[in-house]
Amino acid sequence: MNNSQELSTFSHEINNSLTLIYGQIQYIEKTNDILTQNEHWNRMKDDFSSLFDFIHQFLAPEDTTSATIEPLDLINLISELRSSWSYYLHKERIRFFIQADPGTAFYVYGAKSKLFQLFHNLISNAVKAIQQKEEINRSPHITVHLSKEQGHIVLNLSDTGIGMTPEQQSRAFYRGVSFQPGGNGIGLSIVRKIAHELHIKIHIDSAPNQGTTFTLIFPAYEQKLNYLTHTEALTK
Ligand SMILES: Nc1ncnc2c1ncn2[C@@H]1O[C@H](COP(=O)(O)OP(=O)(O)OP(=O)(O)O)[C@@H](O)[C@H]1O
Ligand SMILES: [Mg+2]
Secondary structure, eight states, X not given: OOHHHHHHHHHHHHHHHHHHHHHHHHHHHHHOGGGXXXXXXXXXXXXXXXXXXXXXXXXXXXXXXXXXXXXXXXXXXXXXXXHHTHHHHHHTTOEEEEEEOTTOOOXXXXXXXXXXXXXXXXXXXXXXXXXXXXXXXXXXXEEEEEEXXXXXXXXXXXXXXXXXXXXXXXXXXXXXXXXXXXXXXXXXXXXXXXXXXXTOEEEEXXXXXXXXXXXXXXXXXXXXXXXXXXXXXXXX
């Protein structure tokens, strides 16, 4: 990947995170009127805006080597993400379900920051797809369903959004391909890259006006151990 691509990836991801933080700030302010009179609060908001501008102007390339591989509980991870998105979910009246077989652990190996990036992009797309669907009496929702199949953890992330044609599905992962006004077409290329790095298989199942499901199949435990051994060997 060349430097300008790394830069735009970095910009895209920082933008995603700052947008979420800004959402939380707005939510806190909305539920605590008195804050707008608070000098420190207003100062903090100004500083946040300056940081936003600064980052847009002077971006540094992402350090991709620093991510630590660790065992992660997918239910915790998805719950954390749901909290981060709570402002936008609430604003758009989108319900977010997490479904998993009771009593089953869903641990995967990965770098937390990478998995966060991957799911942020999928959730961001799901929210946008729902926003684009104009329908009266709709009950928009996003569902994450976790199961185990032949030693593999399978995660389905579904939305009730606008959906995609087969042609769109076949091109969506390419960098720069977007079917939305104002879209950069970067999100899914990042998802694909991270999935490749973490040996996660990913595919789309979608139909126009029906919604979209992304299926992620995580590597089986033994494969992960091989992967870790291989990574350790490389770092020695
Ligand atoms: N859940 C989804 N439902 C419907 N269409 C989707 C969904 N996810 C992705 N797409 C389609 O795939 C295209 C590519 O997605 P991608 O995330 O790469 O780019 P983007 O969302 O347009 O821009 P950005 O760079 O801001 O993420 C989108 O423009 C959208 O048309
Ligand atoms: Mg996107």
